[in-house]
Amino acid sequence: xxxxxxxxxxxxxxxxxxxxxxxxxxxxxxxxxxxxxxxxxxxxxxxxxxxxxxxxxxxxxxxxxxxxxxxxxxxxxxxxxxxxxxxxxxxxxxxxxxxxxxxx
Numbered sequence: 001x002x003x004x005x006x007x008x009x010x011x012x013x014x015x016x017x018x019x020x021x022x023x024x025x026x027x028x029x030x031x032x033x034x035x036x037x038x039x040x041x042x043x044x045x046x047x048x049x050x051x052x053x054x055x056x057x058x059x060x061x062x063x064x065x066x067x068x069x070x071x072x073x074x075x076x077x078x079x080x081x082x083x084x085x086x087x088x089x090x091x092x093x094x095x096x097x098x099x100x101x102x103x104x
Contacts, residue, residue, distance in 0.1 A: 036092065037063040043090045044068055051086060055079045059100065061087070066094035073103045 041063045048056040056079070059072045068087050074080050080100045087096045 037065065040066065040068065040090060040092050044087045044093070047086045047090055048083065051082075056083060059083055063093075066092060067097065068093050068095070069097045069099065071099045073101045075102070075104050077102055 041061050044061045044063070048059065048061075055074050055076075059070055059074065062069045062071065068090075070080075070083055070087060074083065080098060080102065083100065084096050084098055087093060
């Protein structure tokens with residue numbers, strides 16, 4: 001009876017665990033999908049909030065397939081450069097594009 005329980009337990013682990021483990025991301029894999037893009041957008045916005053420098057609250061962030069596009073307005077060219085730099089530090093971001101407008 002004990003061997004039967006062990007055998008059934010192992011069978012369940014192999015049967016149910018295989019698909020779960022095969023869905024895990026592998027090192028170097030490319031992130032795609034709306035959920036991943038939403039996470040990247042949130043992470044970029046979080047980096048902006050944590051920077052605690054004025055001017056980033058008027059920046060909109062859109063992400064598609066790891067490409068982040070910054071839009072809206074900033075006061076200076078330096079703020080635009082800093083926003084691009086910060087967005088690029090977020091893991092999973094492949095490219096940062098800016099359509100930011102400078103409006104002092």
